[in-house]
Amino acid sequence: MLGTSILLALREIRRHILRSILTTLGIIIGVAAVVTMVTLGNGVTASVQEEISSLGASNFIVFPVRTGRGTIRPFDEADVRAVEQQIAGVTIAAGNVASSATAFYNGQDWDTRVQGVNNAFLEAQSISVEEGRPFSKDEEQAGKNVCLLGLKVREAIFVPGTSPVGARMRLGDVSCMVIGVIEERGQGGGGADDDDAVYMPIKTVQRRFKGNDRLDYFVLKYDPDYAPSAIQDSLVDLLRERRLLQAAEPNDFNVIDTAQVNQALGAATGALTAMVAVIASISLLVGGIGIMNIMLVSVTERTREIGIRLAIGALAREVRLQFLTEAVVLCALGGLVGIALAFVASIGLASVIDVPFVFDPMINIVSFVFAAGMGIVFGYYPARRASQLDPIDALRHE
Amino acid sequence: MTGEPLIKLEGITKTFGSGPAAFQALKGIDLTIERGEFVAIMGPSGSGKSTTMNILGCLDVPTGGVFRFRGVEVQKLDRDQRSLLRRRYLGFVFQGFNLLARTTAVENVELPLLYRGEKKAQRREAALRALDQVGLVPWASHTPAELSGGQQQRVAIARALVTQPDVLLADEPTGNLDSERSVEIMELLCRLNSEGITVLMVTHEEEMASFAKTIVRFRDGRVDRTERGARALAEDGRPA
Numbered sequence: 001m002l003g004t005s006i007l008l009a010l011r012e013i014r015r016h017i018l019r020s021i022l023t024t025l026g027i028i029i030g031v032a033a034v035v036t037m038v039t040l041g042n043g044v045t046a047s048v049q050e051e052i053s054s055l056g057a058s059n060f061i062v063f064p065v066r067t068g069r070g071t072i073r074p075f076d077e078a079d080v081r082a083v084e085q086q087i088a089g090v091t092i093a094a095g096n097v098a099s100s101a102t103a104f105y106n107g108q109d110w111d112t113r114v115q116g117v118n119n120a121f122l123e124a125q126s127i128s129v130e131e132g133r134p135f136s137k138d139e140e141q142a143g144k145n146v147c148l149l150g151l152k153v154r155e156a157i158f159v160p161g162t163s164p165v166g167a168r169m170r171l172g173d174v175s176c177m178v179i180g181v182i183e184e185r186g187q188g189g190g191g192a193d194d195d196d197a198v199y200m201p202i203k204t205v206q207r208r209f210k211g212n213d214r215l216d217y218f219v220l221k222y223d224p225d226y227a228p229s230a231i232q233d234s235l236v237d238l239l240r241e242r243r244l245l246q247a248a249e250p251n252d253f254n255v256i257d258t259a260q261v262n263q264a265l266g267a268a269t270g271a272l273t274a275m276v277a278v279i280a281s282i283s284l285l286v287g288g289i290g291i292m293n294i295m296l297v298s299v300t301e302r303t304r305e306i307g308i309r310l311a312i313g314a315l316a317r318e319v320r321l322q323f324l325t326e327a328v329v330l331c332a333l334g335g336l337v338g339i340a341l342a343f344v345a346s347i348g349l350a351s352v353i354d355v356p357f358v359f360d361p362m363i364n365i366v367s368f369v370f371a372a373g374m375g376i377v378f379g380y381y382p383a384r385r386a387s388q389l390d391p392i393d394a395l396r397h398e
Numbered sequence: 399m400t401g402e403p404l405i406k407l408e409g410i411t412k413t414f415g416s417g418p419a420a421f422q423a424l425k426g427i428d429l430t431i432e433r434g435e436f437v438a439i440m441g442p443s444g445s446g447k448s449t450t451m452n453i454l455g456c457l458d459v460p461t462g463g464v465f466r467f468r469g470v471e472v473q474k475l476d477r478d479q480r481s482l483l484r485r486r487y488l489g490f491v492f493q494g495f496n497l498l499a500r501t502t503a504v505e506n507v508e509l510p511l512l513y514r515g516e517k518k519a520q521r522r523e524a525a526l527r528a529l530d531q532v533g534l535v536p537w538a539s540h541t542p543a544e545l546s547g548g549q550q551q552r553v554a555i556a557r558a559l560v561t562q563p564d565v566l567l568a569d570e571p572t573g574n575l576d577s578e579r580s581v582e583i584m585e586l587l588c589r590l591n592s593e594g595i596t597v598l599m600v601t602h603e604e605e606m607a608s609f610a611k612t613i614v615r616f617r618d619g620r621v622d623r624t625e626r627g628a629r630a631l632a633e634d635g636r637p638a
Contacts, residue, residue: 004512015500308496311457312510312557313485315478391457395496 005325012298012326013333023294024334026287027374030280031338031367032345037276038363039346043355045269049262059228060235060255063217067252074214075253077202079242083218087234089226094121095215097205101172103153103198105164110156113197114171116205124221127194132165132180135201143203145176151184152196171198174208228257284370287334288378295327295382306386307394320387327379328372335371339364402469404564404596405431405454410463412449423449424460425619431598433564436591438607438627439600441616448569450616451600455488455567456480468564485513489558493570495550497542503553504529504538510561528556532586548579555586559595566590568599572606584609588629 013020062083064072077095084093097116102109119134121127129148139146149164158164164178185194206213222231232255239253299306306319342364350357412424424446431437441447452458453465456472457480465472468487472480484490489510497506507525516524529535532552542550551571558566568587572580580603588609591597599610607613611630615622 304496305498308498309509309513310481311455311484311490311496312513313481313483313488314513315481317478318513392452395492 002321002325005322006329008322009326009329013330019294020330020333023290024287024330024337026283026290027331027334027371028287028338028341030283030287031335031371032341033283034276034280035339035342035363035367036345036349037280038273039342039358039360040349040353040355041269041273041276042358042360043346043350044353045265046358047355048265059222059259060220060232060257061217062220062235062239062253062255064253065251067250073243073252074216075218076213076215079239080215080218082242083220083235083238086238087231089222089231090235091221091223092120092124093218093220094118094124095202095218096121097202097210097214097216099205099209101174101198101209103157103169103171105157105167105169106159108157110153112150112153112156114205114209115197115199116202116209117199118202121219122199124219127185128183129180130183131163132178134180140201140203143201143207145174145204145208146179146200147171147176148180148182148199149178150182150193150195150197150199152193153198154181171200172209174204176200176204228259232257284374288331288374291327291331291375292378292382295323295379296385298326299323299382299386302386303389303394303397306389307391307397310389310391311395316387319389320383323383323386324376324379327383328375331375331379332368332372335368338371339368402466403430404433404435404468405429406464406466407450407453408464408466410450410453410460410465412446412453412458413461423619424453426463427619427621429614429621431596433596434591434594436588436597436609436611436627437599438610438613439598439616440602440604440607440613441622442602445616446619447600447616451567451569451598454565454598455490456483485510485561487564489561489563489566491551491554491558491566491568491571493573495542495547495554495574497550497553497557499543500541502539502541503534503545503556506542506553507557507560509557514561524560525556528560529553531559531590532556546579547575548582551575551579551583552586555583555590559590563595565596565598568597570600570602572601572603577605580606 062075064074066072075095080093080095084090094117099114099116100111101114102111118140122129122134132148134148135146138144147169149158154164157169158167165180167178168175169178170176182195182199202215220235222228235255236251240251243252245252309319309322343359347357407427407429410424410427410429411422413420413422415421423444427446427450429450439447439450449458453460453472456467456475459465459473459480463473467483470483472483475483490496497503498509504522504525507528508521511521511524526535526538529538532555534549534552534556537545537549537553542553545553551574555566555571566587571587572583575583584606587597587599591611597610599606601607608628610627612624613627614624
């Protein structure tokens with residue numbers, strides 16, 4: 001009976017194809033809006049999370065900023081050591097300094113970044129050495145000419161299948177020995193690519209490329225048993241003291257708490273989703289009223305047909321089921337069209353706003369079920385009205 | 399069940415509306431119809447013949463009196479129970495044919511079987527058999543718009559027959575047809591009757607009524623008189 005009802009419903013919808021499309025437009029737009037927004041929201045979240053994860057596994061990132069004084073006062077290794085030694089709970093503090101250079105090997109060249117880091121930095125950011133070994137204490141302290149290769153640099157200048165470990169390559173006019181290769185990292189923060197980089201000890205980069213002992217920024221990791229806010233407070237106090245800032249002066253450095261960024265983003269995405277849900281539910285409500293309206297029209301138009309069906313022995317609930325099925329099928333089709341539309345729109349918009357397209361089956365299923373549910377809610381009254389018609393009056397209806 | 403007439407009306411009354419506007423359409427009808435009968439109900443407009451037909455077709459319930467169909471007191475049944483009674487034992491033919499538009503003849507005939515929950519193949523087979531009875535198999539896939547009035551009425555008869563009902567109720571079945579088609583329809587009804595189906599028909603045309611075995615004449619909400627139809631008389635020579 002239900003299968004037959006669905007077939008009958010499809011036939012009826014096909015008969016009034018334009019009317020059906022116009023009627024379900026509300027549902028189509030509602031579903032398409034929800035699915036598109038949620039899909040894009042997921043894309044934004046994913047891209048932001050990737051961004052955040054590219055900040056590394058560290059808890060805080062500290063970098064100098066320009067204030068009223070006009071110049072940036074960089075940190076140096078002494079600041080990093082002070083933070084690590086004087087603040088309780090800090091397990092790792094490690095600096096970073098970057099430069100750019102062209103890498104040469106065996107007649108190949110590749111423009112890349114040179115990252116000055118120590119093993120502690122690699123550890124704080126969970127960067128692991130895939131092949132070869134990390135820096136030795138001696139290499140870090142003496143600023144030896146050794147390097148770890150990012151994957152892209154390796155692919156760019158070394159023959160595939162051969163190990164670069166032990167090879168002597170050139171970075172600009174600095175010769176260095178490859179001691180290892182870094183695991184694949186993916187897109188890094190601020191557009192930088194962690195794979196497209198050569199890692200050398202801080203001292204080497206400072207001495208050979210920069211000619212000073214400055215750091216661009218430093219990261220730190222703390223023991224999770226300590227309160228992050230307490231650590232951040234002591235960190236700010238210590239740095240202000242070391243930088244001789246007066247009480248009235250603002251901080252000339254910034255501390256990014258990755259956990260907080262995560263939380264703030266989560267809250268923002270949540271608020272956005274809630275707003276979309278409200279807008280969509282209004283659209284769906286309007287769509288539902290449209291369905292109810294057209295079903296009432298349909299019942300009136302088909303009064304005679306209902307009379308015939310009742311006369312030949314259809315039960316009230318069978319007539320009700322027929323019209324209810326029609327409303328549900330109409331809404332479900334609207335839902336499917338909306339989902340298809342959302343799929344296309346999401347792919348298009350995702351590429352326009354440059355976020356990944358993240359297909360979320362759950363929101364698609366939920367939207368579809370919800371749309372079909374609208375059919376039950378708004379189709380019930382017209383269906384009930386149809387089923388309660390008096391067969392004699394219905395047969396006389398012109 | 400033995401000895402029980404197929405249909406028995408006792409003191410049936412029907413009042414429409416209430417209070418001062420109330421109108422008594424039936425003022426006490428007593429009527430017994432046996433299996434295999436062919437009854438024509440005649441009478442001027444407002445005599446109560448259509449109201450009686452609606453009651454006999456279990457589409458309406460009487461205000462007073464007892465209506466027994468196969469021994470069951472129909473006036474005590476609810477809407478759905480009467481629907482089931484119609485589904486199982488009754489077939490309807492209307493003046494306006496009442497076929498579903500944009501639906502082929504064979505699909506129209508299948509419709510009652512749909513509500514009986516029969517399988518698609520069985521539905522199709524039974525529908526074609528019913529169309530064969532009315533000689534319309536070649537038109538099975540035509541829609542009502544593509545059929546003449548006489549053909550449409552024959553499709554409607556096939557639809558009424560497809561469930562193999564006990565009773566065929568025909569309300570002015572020839573009202574919309576010319577005399578030649580009307581005679582064809584009446585001959586078809588006679589043939590079906592001779593095959594065992596009880597036929598109840600409302601008509602205002604004496605010529606059509608003459609095909610029936612029994613003619614019941616209504617006047618002013620009452621049965622005026624009951625007589626044997628001309629053909630029946632010619633066949634068995636006995637008055638009613």
